[in-house]
Amino acid sequence: MKRWILAAAALLLLFGCSAKSPAPTPSEPQEPPAQEQPDYDAADPPTSSQDLSAPSARSYLDRLVEDTASELTTPDMTEFEKAKAAFDYMIENTVFDEPIGLELWRVRADGEEAPTFVEQRALSPLRFGVGMCEDYAAALALLLQGLGLEAEYVPGLTYSLQGNLVDHAWTMVKVDGVWYHLDSQLEDNVSRNGAIRYRYFMKSDASMARSHVWGQSLIGSGLLTPEQNAEIEENFLAPSCPQDCPTPPEHVLAEAPAPNLPALKQRVREELAAYESEHGALPPMEPSAPPLFGLAGFGPEDEG
Numbered sequence: 001m002k003r004w005i006l007a008a009a010a011l012l013l014l015f016g017c018s019a020k021s022p023a024p025t026p027s028e029p030q031e032p033p034a035q036e037q038p039d040y041d042a043a044d045p046p047t048s049s050q051d052l053s054a055p056s057a058r059s060y061l062d063r064l065v066e067d068t069a070s071e072l073t074t075p076d077m078t079e080f081e082k083a084k085a086a087f088d089y090m091i092e093n094t095v096f097d098e099p100i101g102l103e104l105w106r107v108r109a110d111g112e113e114a115p116t117f118v119e120q121r122a123l124s125p126l127r128f129g130v131g132m133c134e135d136y137a138a139a140l141a142l143l144l145q146g147l148g149l150e151a152e153y154v155p156g157l158t159y160s161l162q163g164n165l166v167d168h169a170w171t172m173v174k175v176d177g178v179w180y181h182l183d184s185q186l187e188d189n190v191s192r193n194g195a196i197r198y199r200y201f202m203k204s205d206a207s208m209a210r211s212h213v214w215g216q217s218l219i220g221s222g223l224l225t226p227e228q229n230a231e232i233e234e235n236f237l238a239p240s241c242p243q244d245c246p247t248p249p250e251h252v253l254a255e256a257p258a259p260n261l262p263a264l265k266q267r268v269r270e271e272l273a274a275y276e277s278e279h280g281a282l283p284p285m286e287p288s289a290p291p292l293f294g295l296a297g298f299g300p301e302d303e304g
Helices: 002-018 060-072 079-093 117-128 133-146 184-189 215-219 226-235 261-279
Strands: 150-159 165-175 178-182 201-203 212-214
Touching: 060 079, 060 117, 060 133, 079 133, 079 165, 079 178, 079 184, 079 201, 117 133, 133 150, 133 165, 133 184, 150 215, 165 184, 165 212, 212 215, 215 226
Parallel strands: none
Antiparallel strands: 150 165, 150 212, 165 178, 178 201
């Protein structure tokens, strides 16, 4: 008898543990499982306006810089190797054209303050792989800073193919305690035949002065207004670059496919339209005047 009772108890325990629990009744509410938030990739616009308004853990621009920098370096890289990796990246992944999506920070930044001119101009190369000299210079400066190096945006002048001085911008970086010039956009101009030759990579003041004008030499050029000279005096007296860095061996280009500019512009328009359909029309964006030269270029206005 005792043996039969023990066997019956064992069966009850076995089937009791394996049986499903009864479904909860309305008086027993059950919390829904936590939904994993999608990791929105900045390279692909979201598909709904709900995604557009979602807050971000860090600013849109910071995310672009951080994500790009993380792809370029390893923990054991020297400062020189970091600077070269960022310089190569700009040339291999950027084409020279009008910047795209300069207003996207208003949609992606989730109410943050407006970026500076340099921050805004870094968006197009880092996000879309396209830009003018200001965009190359700004993106490289922020990318170098993201790699832990001191870097500055340098406004100035350079010579056009016709021999005229034209507005330009490039970058300075501090490597192992020494400042150098880097001009990724001009390097890009002469690197489209298969290799980067580092003609404008980590150069001294003396080397750069053969083709560029900036800082104190720009003040003495007679080309600028008194207001522009004062702005240079206050904000753009660049540090001295006393020496050239040894030129690295040629680097065979591994260029990314050229961006489809019409398609990218259309995606930007669609993203802005999706945001406005959800949140209302964005106010007109104030033009972000570049430092030093303004939107009309350098020097006094033409008379007459």
